[in-house]
Amino acid sequence: MNLSTSVSEIPRIGPVYQRKLKRLGIKTVRDLLFHFPHRYEDFSNIKDISSLKINEDCCIKGTIKEISNARTWKKRMILTKAIVQDQTGAAEIIWFNQPYLAKTIKKGDLLALAGRMTLGKKSVYISNPAYEKLGLAGSGQDTMTHMGRIVPVYPETEGLSSRWLRFIIKPALINLKNSISDPLPKRLIEKEKLLTLSESLWQAHFPDSLELAKKAKERFSFEELFNIAVLTLRMRFRIAGHKAPAIPLNLGLIQEFVGSLSYKLTDAQRKSAWNILKDMEKPRPMNRLLEGDVGSGKTVVAAMAAINAIKAGYQTAIMAPTEILAKQHFKTFSELFSDFKTDMGLLTGKEDKLISKKLKNDVVEISRERLLEKAKSGELPLLIGTHTLIQSKVKFGKLALVILDEQHRFGVEQRARLCQGYGGQTKLLPHLLSMTATPIPRTLALTLYGDLDLSLIDSLPKGRKKIMTKVVEPKKRNDAYRFIKEKVNEGRQVFVICPRIEPAKTPEENLGGQDSKKDVFGWAEAKSVKDEHEKLSKKIFPDLKIDMLHGKMKPKEKEKIMRNFKNKKIDILVSTSVIEVGIDIPNAAVMIIEGAERFGLAQLHQLRGRVGRSKYQSYCFLFTDSKNKKTIQRLQALIKSENSFELAEKDLKIRGPGDFTGARQWGIPDLIMDSLTNMPLVQKTKEVAKEILEKDPGLKNYPSLLKRVEELEKIVHLE
Ligand code: ADP
Ligand code: MG
8 A cells, every 4th residue: 555545445445435535535545644634532531430520521441231222202212321330430321313332332342432421310421422442351542543542533524424534544544654755855854843744644643642733734734835835936947947038118119008098007007017017028937927806907907018029029829718708808909909000810719810900900710720820920919819729739930928817827838839949049938927816815825826926906997886785684685686677677687696506415515615614504505506597587587588607517508608698698697606707798787696605705706896897886785694793794894895805815814725716726635724824834935945946956856755746736737
């Protein structure tokens, strides 16, 4: 057995358990061992039965004197009663509704038991204790997995009990004890006084003390942050090792371009544009993330960079996540550059188009071959497309700038692949500008996007109408529906966002979302797209055009529905929160969010940003059944604040980093997610990573570290 062994090869894990584990993302022994407990229970102190006190948690060790099942007088419940005895005395035990225990536990068995002494109506007993059979007397405490020690408690999901997990994890740990190689350099472990990997795994699952459990957690935090630091720094170094065309900033041109706009740039737009244009003057590839809210005007900033490159004789490529967005950019850029006589091409899945100044800026169809030829020869200054840009055989003759919309990363190889032997001997890489509307809190960005420089557009253009936001309680639902009807009659369109695609089948499935761990039971079932679609189209608005959209649909189908919505063939679109980022539906003026308590603030803010993009007054209704004061407060924060970065920081404080785009992607275990925002540790690991990489950029002396970093690289890169 080694870390990459499949869990299916572990004895006692049959197909049923394999499926359950898979649902938790556990496929290999490594995944299993990195499935950490979320807390511990201290059963280390075994007490004498004679010393037990009422209402006190206890752990005892004794022999079963008798055990049998009985029904309660109401005949509704089966009680398993037993008597356990040690040298000091005897105690009664009652288990509720677990009749099989009378078969598994036999008279004469030596057991460790942990539970609470309870004062019942007729007697004092230990109720529902956890137990562990100890084999024959004299076998000693060290064989105990569930008792007589600090025991791990795992998040119990998918019908996997902590008991079962302990039962599986412990032998695996023992089996691997001497064969786990530590990816952290030995000198580093010594210098930072960290536990080794195998010791940390052991102490994380079966700690000798809570102090050691904490040390184990610290080691994993250090390791994750260190890996991220090595990866991002390595990308930075690797890119810095390349050259890029230095494009002089043409101030006259930029002034002319800005003057041609029908509005004034905001300060934040100016500053971002300046940073970008200054970056591109250097002969090193730019690697910059432009963060700004939906509607903050990132496109025009990107356009400034593009026109500067284009007029200096270079090419620019723009890559959008979907066809609709690519087309939207094509249209926007043709308008922005209409005074600047620029040819541009659109390369999507099926329709390829060209705008040519020779043809008076008319849009013409063009064959794929012709378009690719023009790109390759360097003749076409601007090409806009989807993923097809990197997937097909697109090559550019003089590519100087790649603009990514809503995709954060692009490796050196991917950039190089776009370029056609350009720059002679020293292969030049294009500059990279990545745009995102996801408000990644700065603290998180410094860690996860350490390889990118950041520009923020943190304010919206002036004169935008404020979106009226309201928290709607259940009894006001009908009023809200009446309001929607009115708005649709006025010609507006409506989004309805639900937390789930399909109705939940089990209570566990219904979990998830903001307060799930603390406040599950107060909740009504999470609304699903399918149910709501049915309800709205059949019962509430039978005369309106209603459709739905969710992530399980095929991309083609999704695009068709978005197109229909854009073309006003749909009045109300019921959807999950994954509706296309950045899509512009100016006519949509009402955003309904069902089960609002299940979304993070930043996400709610993002969703709200889909409306309010036109002259019409827009509205956002947050539907919630939650009566939890904190939840309501959290939602109220959204009403007050309009700054997404502020909200994202707030969210980060309340919910931790786990829910942010990018954080999950790294596959960091929940237990150490919090460390992502531990700034001193982030700083420390960065320094250490830098030291190592400066001496050994190829990580030749650190084979297992290299392996780990390369695995991570695959995950975070767009490949
Ligand atoms: P996003 O950052 O979401 O990509 P866009 O670039 O699509 O935002 O801009 C949204 C809208 O705001 C566009 O219609 C654009 O023309 C407009 N816009 C951009 N900058 C300004 C500004 N400074 N003042 C007024 N309107 C602006
Ligand atoms: Mg955009």
